[in-house]
Amino acid sequence: MSKQPAADSDDTGPLATFRQFFALERDVLAVSLAMFAFSLGFQMTSRFLPEYLVALGASGFVVGLFGTFGNVISALYPYPGGAVSDRLGSRYALTLFGLLSTAGFAVWVIAPSLGAVTVAGVTLDPWIWVFVGLALAQAWKSFGLGATFAVVKQATDPSRLAAGFASTETFRRTAFLIGPVLAAFLIDLHPSFTVSFRYALAAAVAFGVVGTLAQHVLYDASGDTVGGGRFAGVSQIRSDLHEMPDPLKPLLIGDTLVRFANGMVYVFFVLVVTQVFAAGVETTIGVGPVSYAVDLSPQAFFGYLLGVEMTVALLTMAPAAKLAERVGLKPVVALGFFVYGAFPVALVYGPELLAPVVPVQWTLGLVFAFSGLRFAGLPSHKALIVGPAAQGAGGRVTGTYYLLRNTLVIPSAAVGGSLWAFVSPGVAFAVAAAIGLVGTGYFLVFGEEFEAYA
Template identity: 60%
Template structure:
């Protein structure tokens, strides 16, 4: 894509754009990521608490997480195929419209409440599932399109920095979104009242981002691949996946399975299990508002660390950066569930959690780097199809362990189900994934 230099050949932003690999369409993509990340992160991290207040059990909340995993598994491949065939502009606009509608359905869940259909009563939290299928459209359907845009806009040896540029914008949304949510929740009389305001802001962000990306994105240089040819093509694409991705895929699946077991319960651990609020600097925050601040702390660390780690990866390789992120994913559940109910300890732990994002640009570069130019969306879609399919049951398993009360004797000791067991098992699975990657993970040759 073009660099949009000024007519006299001087671009005052050239140094900035060279450093962050911000070609025009990567910049448009980055701004869209900012808006949708803002919308999704101010809402999705609170959805489990929203469901709990609407009457959902731990098992149902875990099922919600697994449905999210199912969507993440199913959406990227057809999304990548649509992007490769029809172009990124059309694909991302359609996915953005669907996501915006999803935020609206989440808003209606508390407004409509339980609905009687014939002899059945549909609980209010059921509408959250409906909204989920729509809200994840830009995030999951559009995954292949976003990878493909960076792939075709940035030189191979700059992929980590290209992804870092989009990720920094995306993580700014991760930072600002929860802080906006925390502010709205803090001034509202109750959680649901504040969260309804948050959802309306999310709808507004979705509308603005949809219009902006459709108008500003230059589709003239989209590279189009072949059309989708059915299930056989999926199998062919999986078989054609570059060899260097296979150890990464195994390790990534284990780490994400571990994270998926407990991710939806992070907000409930803070608001209900530990029930920690924040007092200081003239503020007195309820636990739900404090959780938004903790997510902000997490994202500050993520944003600060992401670009330096990506620059280091250009010299040291991608593998160490990816291993760093994987290790934080693996250990965080264990340290969180056994943390004392202290506000400053939670601040420190969520700051540590932010380091899991430091290796994400390198991780993405390691996925898409070996792909051919016109197949970036397909390789990405195939990779996430496998990983996310295997991760589907993780949240349901974690929800079952979290909400159960059974106990068994093991070697003379009583092992009880509950939050501690769910989070402990998650960390064990994650550590196995980290060890596998350290032993068998391969480097992308452009960084060797």
């Protein structure tokens, strides 16, 4: 497969990025379309799952365990997913992963109907099926991680990797904007959250089917260079860990601290909005002689807050990728890490501190807009991970990196859940912020630049 820059234009706005996206090679376009479909499904569902768990009878500690279970999956899936994609090729690997994810969405839909189950004499509420569904639904996102990185690396000039990822990520993150807003609309169609949320889950099943078909039909496997030899098992894992490019090691340490911090509190963001602040919206909007009553539940309002977050992300990712070509990847990645670290304290304490002068809803809007800046560093972060990898090994290098990072992050949600349930939400979020900022500082001091951007 021939390399080509992701974009030849110097334009850095979101619309220019969309034009660049549609100029990408067919296989990158196909993967990006699948990203869009699956991201719609994930973003309509995953950020609301903690609330779904609580509605099905789970405690705050169980919500933390759910986050840790997700961390286990994130740690275990990428490496074999990268190995499978290197062995079979991206087309068939991603099709398989897409079918598994769609089945996971379907399990979430029917979870309340499946009822409680008894395991070793202990009766578990229907929330247990949300765990089962996650094991399947995470397949495309985590198994397919190495394949998606490798496909973009193949089709992009090394000095434009950040721009290549920005083009695909901007398209994908548009689904992150549409998904929660669409979910918010569906959630408000019925007063019972366990009923209305299943409308969103059913839509996710449909998007999963569309994404799987799109990538299988459109992907051109003739230029696929990610095929590899027989997987050698644990010895190969050890070899891949030993051979990880040196520039990735300080990035990995800083990234792991930042992600551990985020993992401590990520699953509780929705509960902060819906339970700690109970921040719904009830007002009347007048347009000339016509007035409209607006009555949003806290769950629906959370969906619109995610929309604000993604709007900022879409407006900043492409300019940040262009900036990285001038100042390097490291400063842009560090900005994203800083926002990850600062967001937890801004979310928990910001609305409380400003409550006397600013309505909670407005403060939450500003805080989630700030959170959107963390995505500005995402394309540069991905470029910094896959850039040092040898051509044809992007899938395995990416899988190795995420195997290490996500394994170390596994306990984070359980730690955060314990602090949330047995100490206080404020302490959980403050500790997370401290860890995240330490990781940011470590990367600033020891992180290395990718040669193509130096």
